[in-house]
Structures are given as structure tokens and as C-alpha cells.
Amino acid sequence: MDIDTYYTDHWKHIEEERIARYERMFEWRDGQAALLAPAAIEAGHRVLDFGSGPGFMALAIADMVGESGRVHGVDINARFVADATERADGRAHVSFHHVTDGRIPLPDGAVDRVLCKNVLEYVPDVDATLAELRRVLAPGGRIHIMDSDWGFVVVEPWGKENVDRYFAAAAVAFREPHIGRKAQGLLAKQGFHDIEVRIQAFADTQGRSLPVIRNMRSYIGAALDAGGDTGLSGEQADALLAEAEGAVEEGRFLFSLPQFLVTGTKS
Numbered sequence: 001m002d003i004d005t006y007y008t009d010h011w012k013h014i015e016e017e018r019i020a021r022y023e024r025m026f027e028w029r030d031g032q033a034a035l036l037a038p039a040a041i042e043a044g045h046r047v048l049d050f051g052s053g054p055g056f057m058a059l060a061i062a063d064m065v066g067e068s069g070r071v072h073g074v075d076i077n078a079r080f081v082a083d084a085t086e087r088a089d090g091r092a093h094v095s096f097h098h099v100t101d102g103r104i105p106l107p108d109g110a111v112d113r114v115l116c117k118n119v120l121e122y123v124p125d126v127d128a129t130l131a132e133l134r135r136v137l138a139p140g141g142r143i144h145i146m147d148s149d150w151g152f153v154v155v156e157p158w159g160k161e162n163v164d165r166y167f168a169a170a171a172v173a174f175r176e177p178h179i180g181r182k183a184q185g186l187l188a189k190q191g192f193h194d195i196e197v198r199i200q201a202f203a204d205t206q207g208r209s210l211p212v213i214r215n216m217r218s219y220i221g222a223a224l225d226a227g228g229d230t231g232l233s234g235e236q237a238d239a240l241l242a243e244a245e246g247a248v249e250e251g252r253f254l255f256s257l258p259q260f261l262v263t264g265t266k267s
């Protein structure tokens with residue numbers, strides 16, 4: 001894999017171990033409904049889920065819009081699209097599409113809502129992607145971005161310096177790790193109006209987010225394999241990971257990664 005384009009390539013080709021981890025990470029839980037609230041999704045809405053991954057959120061949205069609505073999921077990973085299609089189990093109002101060239105297979109103005117959860121930090125050209133998402137939205141339709149900002153991660157008992165080192169070493173996996181704070185400005189640049197920003201933070205003390213930290217370790221491994229200057233050796237990264245795992249057992253673990261919820265309307 002070319003390390004310069006790893007931020008996007010690592011989604012096109014996913015090894016089996018990571019697929020299993022992502023299925024756990026992206027499973028939709030009822031408690032996450034608050035992430036969708038600003039999108040005001042209603043029965044009958046036509047919705048695009050851009051970067052739908054294994055399809056869990058798109059299927060939850062299919063329940064929200066009902067059979068008078070429609071959900072389209074798109075993703076650059078063919079395996080995710082196939083697995084999501086299987087999970088849809090023949091439901092006629094939800095479909096998943098594999099995209100390869102940045103073009104969404106929908107006509108102009110086809111949907112009432114565009115949802116995009118934890119995707120924009122990976123796209124090669126975020127302005128071009130947002131322009132394409134705006135194209136498929138109907139006038140008056142809303143785009144709703146739910147995304148992290150990797151400058152706001154807390155992992156205890158690591159302390160800030162180790163968090164910064166660990167996530168900086170994994171930075172090859174992101175095109176724009178600070179997408180959360182930038183989303184508002186990017187929507188304004190595309191001409192969206194009535195832009196609202198909310199930030200939602202969760203505290204994980206039980207270790208549910210360890211897969212995120214393990215996932216970052218695989219990105220650090222890719223950077224090390226490519227001979228990059230990560231500022232952290234594999235042994236140091238493993239020691240931090242082991243410390244986090246041990247802290248869960250000892251009741252000393254805390255993980256938080258605030259989600260930026262940024263919503264705008266197309267004229």
C-alpha cells in the first residue's frame with residue numbers, strides 16, 4: 001500500500017481482523033439516536049448515508065423513515081457494501097452501492113437528508129465531496145455531519161503527551177484529522193445556510209472504545225512498515241495499549257472522543 005494515499009486506501013482493502021473489529025465498533029446502539037436528532041429525520045424521507053460501512057446506521061434509519069421513505073448507503077469498500085446488502089435482508093426501501101470515483105449514483109436533488117458519520121476525515125478532496133453531497137440534496141434538504149476531531153481525544157491514564165504521540169503516530173490514516181472543528185466552515189464554503197454546530201461527548205470507563213485504540217495501533221504499524229518517522233516505536237505503542245487495557249481492569253480507564261454534529265440546509 002502506498003503510504004501517501006494510505007488514508008483512503010486503508011478503507012478500500014481491509015484485512016479480516018479489522019473487518020471484525022469494525023463490525024463491533026460500528027454496531028448501532030439505541031443510545032446513539034441523539035447523534036441523529038439534529039437531522040430531524042421523518043417518516044417518508046429519502047436519505048443518503050455517505051460512507052455507510054457495514055450498514056448498521058443506514059438500517060436503523062430505514063426503520064425511522066419507514067417503507068414510504070428510502071435509504072441509500074454508499075461506500076468505497078465493496079465488502080462493506082456486500083455485507084450491508086445481506087443485512088438489509090431484501091427490504092425494498094434500502095439499498096447499498098459501491099462507489100469508486102467519488103460520484104454518487106443518484107440524480108440531482110434525489111434526497112431530503114444526507115448523513116455522513118465519521119467519513120470526511122478520509123476523503124481525498126473534502127470540498128469536492130461536499131459539492132457532490134450538495135448536488136444530490138433536494139432544495140431545502142439538510143446535510144448532517146457527525147464527526148470526530150482527533151485533537152480532542154482523552155485516554156487516561158496515558159496523559160496528554162502520550163495521547164498526542166500515539167495519535168500523531170497514527171496520523172497516516174487520516175487526510176484531515178481535525179475535520180470536526182472544520183466542518184462548519186466547509187459547509188459555509190459550499191453555500192449551505194442555517195448551519196448549526198453541536199458537540200456531544202461520551203465518557204467510556206468500561207473499555208468499549210479499546211477497539212478504537214487497537215485500530216490506531218494497526219495504523220501505527222502501517223506507518224512503521226513504510227519506514228515513516230512516527231515518533232513512537234512499535235514497542236512503545238504496544239506498552240501504551242497494554243497500559244490502557246490494564247487500566248480497564250483496575251477501574252482507571254477513561255476514553256472520550258467528542259462528536260461534532262454539524263447540520264446545514266441547501267437553498
Ligand SMILES: C[S@@+](CC[C@H](N)C(=O)[O-])C[C@H]1O[C@@H](n2cnc3c(N)ncnc32)[C@H](O)[C@@H]1O
Pocket residue numbers: 008011012026027050051052053054057074075076077080099116117118119122123124
Ligand atoms: C469510520 S468508518 C464509518 C462507517 C459508518 N459511517 C459508521 O459511522 O458506522 C468510515 C467509512 O467511510 C468509508 N469511506 C472512506 N472514504 C470514502 C469515500 N471516499 N467514499 C465513500 N466512502 C468512504 C469507509 O469505507 C468506511 O466504511
